[in-house]
Amino acid sequence: MQLFLDTANVEEIKKASALGVISGVTTNPSLIAREGRDFVQVVREITAIVDGPISAEAVSTRAEDMIPEAQTLAAIHPNIVVKIPMTAEGLKAVRALAARGIKTNVTLVFSANQALLAALAGATYVSPFVGRLDDIGHDGMELVGDIMDIYRNYDFQTRVIAASIRHPLHVIMAARAGAHIATIPYKVLMQMLRHPLTDLGMEKFLADWAALKAKGINVN
Numbered sequence: 001m002q003l004f005l006d007t008a009n010v011e012e013i014k015k016a017s018a019l020g021v022i023s024g025v026t027t028n029p030s031l032i033a034r035e036g037r038d039f040v041q042v043v044r045e046i047t048a049i050v051d052g053p054i055s056a057e058a059v060s061t062r063a064e065d066m067i068p069e070a071q072t073l074a075a076i077h078p079n080i081v082v083k084i085p086m087t088a089e090g091l092k093a094v095r096a097l098a099a100r101g102i103k104t105n106v107t108l109v110f111s112a113n114q115a116l117l118a119a120l121a122g123a124t125y126v127s128p129f130v131g132r133l134d135d136i137g138h139d140g141m142e143l144v145g146d147i148m149d150i151y152r153n154y155d156f157q158t159r160v161i162a163a164s165i166r167h168p169l170h171v172i173m174a175a176r177a178g179a180h181i182a183t184i185p186y187k188v189l190m191q192m193l194r195h196p197l198t199d200l201g202m203e204k205f206l207a208d209w210a211a212l213k214a215k216g217i218n219v220n
């Protein structure tokens with residue numbers, strides 16, 4: 001399983017990237033808006049930090065507009081993956097972009113049927129939104145498992161990104177469901193890393209070592 005970082009905050013991406021566990025980045029218009037910076041500039045900066053798939057979202061709603069918009073985004077850097085919404089127009093665009101060799105990430109996926117259609121259209125990635133389904137009383141992770149089963153049955157090459165991840169348990173559940181990727185906020189990455197027993201253990205080790213040194217015993 002791979003981890004992508006779900007943010008448009010360049011400082012977060014730098015810090016997460018330094019850990020060596022992040023393989024890509026996903027952004028969306030809301031994440032870009034949160035930063036209040038030039039979209040293309042932000043995307044360029046991200047491509048300079050992470051050498052992996054970087055999702056940038058097309059905001060057009062008609063296929064005939066999405067296609068040139070996606071081509072412009074893809075021209076920014078070879079690692080750009082264009083996020084396309086799960087709509088009828090989006091599917092048409094995905095098919096046309098696949099034919100042109102442009103990678104796509106079909107976003108706002110909330111059902112197994114939508115994921116099936118995205119794969120049939122030739123999507124490179126599909127992003128089921130786990131947290132937003134949980135929010136309305138559905139089991140978001142069940143959807144990830146269903147998509148994995150369906151894709152395996154037919155050997156679809158589309159990669160599944162568990163998205164809208166809200167907490168570390170979501171990541172474990174996505175891994176158990178076999179998701180190829182989970183895209184996670186920086187906060188969740190930090191929550192995954194930390195454990196109070198690790199902190200306590202470190203404190204004790206360092207204190208014992210310092211006590212040994214204080215006795216004049218050579219520890220080097």
Ligand code: E4P
Nearest residue numbers: 006026028127132163164165
């Ligand atoms: C990822 O591609 C999505 O943009 C993101 O995970 C959505 O997360 P949210 O539901 O927390 O906004």
